[in-house]
Amino acid sequence: VDLQSKIPFARAKVGPFFQDKPRLTNMYLEDVTLKAYLKRIMPEEVLQAITPDLERFGRRVATDIGVLGRECELNPPYLTQYDAWGRRTDEVVTCQAWRTLHDISAEEGIIAIPYEREFGQWSRLYQVAKLHMFNPASGLYSCPLAMTDGATKVAELSGDSLLLERAYPHLVSRNPADFWTSGQWMTERRGGSDVANGTETIAVPQEDGTHRLYGYKWFSSATDADMTLTLARVMDNTGEVVQGTRGLSLFYLETRDSSGQLNNIQVQRLKNKLGTRQLPTGELLLDGTVAHKVSDEGRGVAAIADMLTITRIHNSLMASGCMRRLLNLARDYSTRRRVFGKLICEHPLHMQTLGRMETETRGATLLVLEVGRLLGLQDCQMASEQYQLMLRLLTPITKLYTAKQAVAVCSEGLESFGGQGYIEDTGLPTFLRDAQVLSIWEGTTNVLSHDVLRSLVKTKGAVLQAFYSDTAARLKQAVVKENLRPSCQAVELALHKTMAFAQKAASQEPAKLEVAARDLSYSLARTYIGALMLEHASWDQASPTDITAAVRWCQQDLCPVVTSDLAGCYGNEGMAQDTALVMEG
Ligand code: UCC
Ligand code: FAD
Structure with missing residues (x-):
């Protein structure tokens, strides 16, 4: 017997086994x-x-x-x-x-x-x-x-x-040679959330009607863009500016002049970031940048809010898309990776793990698609008042909720590849580090929770009324299906409880509403996704898995705001306990 030939680990031999890599085929047909x-x-x-x-x-x-x-x-x-x-x-x-x-x-x-x-x-x-x-x-x-x-x-x-x-x-050009991209420069050193107090950039009026901007933009993710929209304070002829939100106006500027020179902009440095490394995010000094005022004076934040609505929806689509793509890779891998004598897709516990991610992903997908439908109606001036209110309320809810889902699903997704999920050459770690930004830029979770409250206050509660009737209508449609009835009842109960909490807090304890804002947003998100999934599952062409996903979604705590309220989290004592917990030591 030639023993040498039986030893696989010698010289150029590194063992015969190579793991098959995960593959994607068609992201439309597979979704x-x-x-x-x-x-x-x-x-x-x-x-x-x-x-x-x-x-x-x-x-x-x-x-x-x-x-x-x-x-x-x-x-x-x-x-x-x-x-x-x-x-x-x-x-x-x-x-x-x-x-x-x-x-x-x-x-x-x-x-x-x-x-x-x-x-x-x-x-x-x-x-x-x-x-x-x-x-x-x-x-x-x-x-x-x-x-x-x-x-x-x-x-x-x-x-x-x-x-x-x-x-x-x-x-809007489809010709690459003509197509421009735009930036959105809002964040300065003092604040990205608190733009009203953080913006120091000044705009000096020029005789030709333009302005020259002087300031320091702390985060700009499109340093290679052709143009941007940005905020600044117009200086009057005594050299004064108005502080706070009423001093901010919106400006349009092109980053280069006709000869290709930068428009009095210095790129101080590019940021060294956890993720989004593909993206040139820089710090920019504006030193006399020529700009054109787009909004009325002092209406800058309100004017850029239209941009925020769109970018927050894109953010949500990045969240739903990342979850889908990683999950499709994970399920393909589960049919190629063999451990303990069988493929990992044959281990029920692994399938349970992926099944939970799948439920999250389906819920997020239905939510962002519904927001897309509403935006389409608004684009064409076809949105009823109810739909406009829903778009206003759902935009921050969808952004904040799907971002958190994406971080959780991408983290679990990496683990589903075992050690390979942590290895750079696979391309998998990118999912997690890029997902992490989704809950930070375009408004953090807490800031967007405040935006939910802002929509409530601004519309005197009309957004909640719209939410109630929209959700109830979807449940009414789904409840006719016998197998969905208990889940419909769970969502209906959550809807009533959440509404009752919000109405009572808004009228009697506004301070409580502020500290409950994140849990309230989560409750609205979970309740609404539940209704969307049940409606989808009640469709006559729904698949059995649509029903499974909907039923499972509704088994979680759909209104954490009520659970935490009962636990006393939002009272003076609860708040004092939070501070003590955090600050001890
Ligand atoms: O992060 C950024 C870019 C990242 C890269 C892009 C990625 C996109 C996704 C890609 C997928 C891969 S750009 C920076 C983003 N920055 C933010 O999101 C800022 C976060 N902070 C906020 O949202 C704050 O809540 C502020 C800045 C809006 C707060 O400002 P104020 O001035 O203190 O707020 P006020 O006084 O409450 O609101 C001023 C006006 C009001 O209108 P009036 O005067 O008519 O009552 C508000 O109703 O603005 C209106 N307003 C809104 N309207 C404020 N927010 C909204 C809103 N969301 N919708 C409609
Ligand atoms: P802070 O406001 O300092 O927040 C710190 C913490 O306080 C957060 O956890 C926040 O949730 C919490 N907090 C703040 N306010 C409240 C409140 N009222 N109640 C409770 N909690 C609160 N900006 C641009 O304008 N253009 C860009 O192109 C751009 N690109 C970016 C790219 C990347 C990769 C990153 C990471 C950021 C980018 N930003 C950009 C900036 C981004 O929008 C801000 O960082 C973000 O909005 C948060 O602002 P901040 O950093 O000032 O955080």
């Missing part, structure tokens, strides 16, 4: 929730018209677009501040894949689709379906696109002639 929702909601002729494009795109994001996104992760941008002869250049150098994704975004009509309105109110949902697939594959090109979409919406709604005539045609 049962996305496909079923569109089929249930869209008119048949619209769905027929867009299906070939969605199928083609679903394949692309699993193949060439995914490869480009990965290249962006591996070749992050860098800043060259000086040329060889000492001149300041501040060139943000991006990789070829990043620039190719710019061209692909234009050609695919990622921004153009909802503004072309070829399918009326359904055009937005068509774009939303593409974003849900594109975002996690796009190497974070989704970030400048989100801000570009937000700027396009501001251009449309503000009616500002310069924005409409000069920027808008570029923003």
Whole structure:
């Protein structure tokens, strides 16, 4: 016997076993929730018209677009501040894949689709379906696109002639050579949440009607954008500015002049970040930057709120998309990885783990798609008052809730690959570090919880009335199905309890409402997702798994705000205990 030949670990031999890698095939055909929702909601002729494009795109994001996104992760941008002869250049150098994704975004009509309105109110949902697939594959090109979409919406709604005539045609162009991206510069050193007190940038009026901006923008995620929308305080002829929110106005500026020189902007440095490494996020000094005022004086925050609505919806689509993509990889891997004598998909405990992630992902997907439907109605001025109120309330709720879901699902998702989930070459760690930003930028969880309260106060509670009737109507539809009845009752109970809490707190204890804002937002999110899932499961073409997912969703604590209220978390004693807990030692 040749014993030597039986020893596998010698010289060039490293053992015969190599694990098969996880694969994606088509992110549209494999997404049962996305496909079923569109089929249930869209008119048949619209769905027929867009299906070939969605199928083609679903394949692309699993193949060439995914490869480009990965290249962006591996070749992050860098800043060259000086040329060889000492001149300041501040060139943000991006990789070829990043620039190719710019061209692909234009050609695919990622921004153009909802503004072309070829399918009326359904055009937005068509774009939303593409974003849900594109975002996690796009190497974070989704970030400048989100801000570009937000700027396009501001251009449309503000009616500002310069924005409409000069920027808008570029923003909605399908021609890569003409397509512009936009930034959104709000955050300064003193504050990204508290913009009203944090903004120090001043705008000095010029004789030709323009302004020159002087300030320091602390986070700018689109340092390579063609234009931006930003906030500043107009200085009067005595050199004074108005402090607080009433002093802020919205400005449009182009980052370079006609000769390609930066518009009196210095890129101080690029940030060294946990994730989103594909994205050039920089600190910018504005030193006499020429800008055009878009809003009325002192109406800057209200004007940029239209942009925030869009970018927060894009954020939610990144969350739902990341969860879907990672889960599809995880389930494919479970059919290739063998441990303890069988494939991991044959271990019931592993399937339970993935099953829970699947339920979260389906819930998040239905929520963001519904928000997309509402936005489509608003785009076409077809949204009833009830739908407008729902869009206002659901935007922060969806952003804050799906972001947290994405972090949890991506963390569990990495673990489902075992040690390989932690290894950079697999591309898997990117999911987790990129998901972590989703609950920070575009408003943190607490700040968005305040935004939920803001919508409540501003509409004198009308958003909650709209929420109640919308949710109740969906439950009424679902309750006719015998097997969904107990779950419908659970959601209905949660709805009543949450409403009762909010109404009582709003009228009697506003301070309590503030400390309960996060739990209230979670309760509204869980209750509403429950209603959406039950409605979806009651559809005559629903699959058995739609029913399973809906029933399981409703088994969790749907109104944590009531649970915590009963535990005394929001009273003076509860608040004092929080502080004592945190500050001891
Ligand atoms: O992070 C950023 C970019 C990241 C990259 C993009 C990624 C996109 C996703 C990509 C997917 C991959 S940009 C920075 C984002 N920054 C924020 O989100 C700021 C967070 N802070 C807030 O949201 C605060 O709540 C503020 C700034 C809105 C608070 O400002 P004020 O001035 O203190 O707030 P006020 O006084 O309550 O509101 C001023 C006006 C009011 O209108 P009037 O005067 O008519 O009553 C409000 O009703 O603004 C109105 N307003 C709103 N309207 C405020 N928020 C809203 C809203 N959400 N919707 C409608
Ligand atoms: P802070 O406001 O200091 O928040 C600190 C903590 O306090 C948070 O946990 C927050 O939830 C909590 N908190 C704040 N207010 C309250 C309250 N009232 N009640 C309870 N809790 C509260 N900004 C831009 O303008 N443009 C960009 O392109 C951009 N890109 C970014 C890219 C990345 C990768 C990151 C990480 C950030 C980016 N930002 C950008 C900035 C981002 O929007 C802000 O960092 C974010 O809005 C939070 O603001 P802050 O950093 O000032 O946090």
